[in-house]
Structure formats: structure tokens, C-alpha cells
Amino acid sequence: MTLSPLTSPLLEGVTHGFFTRAGGASTGIYEGLNCGTGSSDQREVVAMNRARVADIMGVEALAGVHQVHSATAIVVEDVAARPRADALVTDRPGVALTILTADCQPVLFADRAAGVIGAAHAGWKGALDGVLEATLDAMEGLGADRGRVRAVIGPSISQRAYEVGQEFLDRFLDAESDNGRFFANGVDGKYQFDLTGFGLARLRAAGVAEAEWTGHCTYTDAERFYSYRRATHRGEADYGRLIAAIRL
Structure with a gap:
């Protein structure tokens, strides 16, 4: 099975994707494209899955962060580094920014005119504490204008599943x-x-040009998405992580 990333017309012209479970090498409870290095899945299999994503994105390595549910956004200086943060931005062509989720919001940002992109992991805590606004601030530090930024929220847990x-x-x-x-x-x-x-609401209040959610619920669609809450309700020992990626 081939990889099947979801895309948004708001980010047209920028290489991006909210990757589903399709096309991965993981098995068992991780079946599919588990890209979570923090999971208990086999490291070599996770590395294989991430390599497949990198190939689709047209890069040799994926830039990411050690996610801690914070409101910290960083400018990518070293693709191999994994600083403790929950958002990352760049103006460098050929750098693929990635975020891992399993119910939380993966949010991709782009100001095409300025050539600046961003990616954020926005769970309830990060969103409440301001990670989305911090991402926009970091993008503006590289020359973006939030009035031109398009932002897209990928597969996340929906209201009907979030008690x-x-x-x-x-x-x-x-x-x-x-x-x-x-x-x-x-x-x-x-x-x-x-x-x-x-x-x-936070994105629109922050002044972005346009914002949307793709409309996909991670909890209710087990065939396509991993879900921390679903795994917990099923009594499973662990769960896979979805990856979202964007590059200029």
C-alpha cells in the first residue's frame, strides 16, 4: 500500500501532507505508518516509515522537535536537532518540518509570498497556552506577515469523541x-x-488570512488514524503516532 497524505487547497503551492496510517511497515497495534520514535515500536521499522515520508517530501531527513505540550516555537537551525518545543518554523527551501500527533492538532502554516512555513503540535494545553500564536510570532521573525498566513489543522480528535x-x-x-x-x-x-x-478560533483571532480543519477525526477512524484516547479505551499498551509535514 502506498502512502496517502491528506492535503489542503489552502496550502496549494507548498509541499505538505497530513499522513495517514497507509503505506507503513509497522505491525500489531502500530499497524501502518507509525512515525513515533517515542513509541515502543521497533526502531528500525519506525526509521523505515520516516524514510518513506522523507522520500515523499523530497528530503533526506525530517526536521522535528521533542514535543512537551508547551507553547514554545523554534526556528530550525539544525535538521538533526530535537529541541524541547512544540512548533518549528523555517524560511529555508528543502527543509521539511514535521509534527507527530495521535489526537492533538497538527497545524501547518505557510506564507507563500514571504517563503516562510511553520508546523505546530497543538493539544489542549499547548493551544490554551499559546503555541499557535507563538508559531506565528516566530514566522514573523523570519519575515512572514500573519495577514498572509494560511493555516490548516489536520486529523484531530473531534468534539463528539472528546469527553x-x-x-x-x-x-x-x-x-x-x-x-x-x-x-x-x-x-x-x-x-x-x-x-x-x-x-x-485562536488562529482567526491571531489574524491569519485563512484557517481550516480538514474535518478528519482520529478517534472514530481507526483504519486511517492513530488515537491515544482510543488506544487507552481499548486497554492497549501503546499507540502509533501520525506525522504531518511541510516544506518550501
């Missing part, structure tokens, strides 16, 4: 009372959180 408790809701309300609009009543006193709706 949270009162403490989670309170944390968002403490940050901004208007955040209540991203929560719907669930069952047994729980709530359903709209992570991608929250991400889109």
Missing part, C-alpha cells in the same frame, strides 16, 4: 469566560470539548 470533566472546563473558563462556547453537555456530568473549534 472531559468539570476541572477541565473550569481551566478554560478561568482563562477566558467566552471559552464555554467550545463545550457541549455530555452524559453523567461530563462535557464534550471542541478542540479543533478552539484551535480555529
Whole structure:
């Protein structure tokens, strides 16, 4: 099976893809294109999967970060380095920026006129703390204009699958009372959180030209996507990681 990355018309003209499980060499609970070096999958198999992605992206190596659910965005200086951060930007042609996810939002950014791109890992904590805005700030440091930036959120957990408790809701309300609009009543006193709706709202409030979510839910589509929450509910020992990539 060949790799089947999802793309967005908002990023037309920039090489990019939100990769699915298709075309990978991993087996068992990781079956497919597991690109997570932090998983317990066989290292050589993960390396093979990542090499396939690099080939599709037209590069020898993939730039990434050691993701820690922070609001830190870095400018890529060394493709081989893995600094602790959750977003990375570049203006260098031929550098493929990558983010790993398994329910959190993978967000790809591009200002084609300036020749600046970015990629962010935006789970609830990173998004609440400002990782999307930090990515735009870092892009502007390289000459981008957020008023020209197009941003796309890839496969993420959808609201119908994201059940949270009162403490989670309170944390968002403490940050901004208007955040209540991203929560719907669930069952047994729980709530359903709209992570991608929250991400889109933050991007638009930050002043991007356009923003969209691809509309794919990681939790409900096990054939195409890995999901941390689904793996937890199934009692599985680990889970694979999806990769999103972008390059000039």
C-alpha cells in the first residue's frame, strides 16, 4: 500500500501532507505508518516509515522537535536537532518540518509570498497556552506577515469523541469566560470539548488570512488514524503516532 497524505487547497503551492496510517511497515497495534520514535515500536521499522515520508517530501531527513505540550516555537537551525518545543518554523527551501500527533492538532502554516512555513503540535494545553500564536510570532521573525498566513489543522480528535470533566472546563473558563462556547453537555456530568473549534478560533483571532480543519477525526477512524484516547479505551499498551509535514 502506498502512502496517502491528506492535503489542503489552502496550502496549494507548498509541499505538505497530513499522513495517514497507509503505506507503513509497522505491525500489531502500530499497524501502518507509525512515525513515533517515542513509541515502543521497533526502531528500525519506525526509521523505515520516516524514510518513506522523507522520500515523499523530497528530503533526506525530517526536521522535528521533542514535543512537551508547551507553547514554545523554534526556528530550525539544525535538521538533526530535537529541541524541547512544540512548533518549528523555517524560511529555508528543502527543509521539511514535521509534527507527530495521535489526537492533538497538527497545524501547518505557510506564507507563500514571504517563503516562510511553520508546523505546530497543538493539544489542549499547548493551544490554551499559546503555541499557535507563538508559531506565528516566530514566522514573523523570519519575515512572514500573519495577514498572509494560511493555516490548516489536520486529523484531530473531534468534539463528539472528546469527553472531559468539570476541572477541565473550569481551566478554560478561568482563562477566558467566552471559552464555554467550545463545550457541549455530555452524559453523567461530563462535557464534550471542541478542540479543533478552539484551535480555529485562536488562529482567526491571531489574524491569519485563512484557517481550516480538514474535518478528519482520529478517534472514530481507526483504519486511517492513530488515537491515544482510543488506544487507552481499548486497554492497549501503546499507540502509533501520525506525522504531518511541510516544506518550501
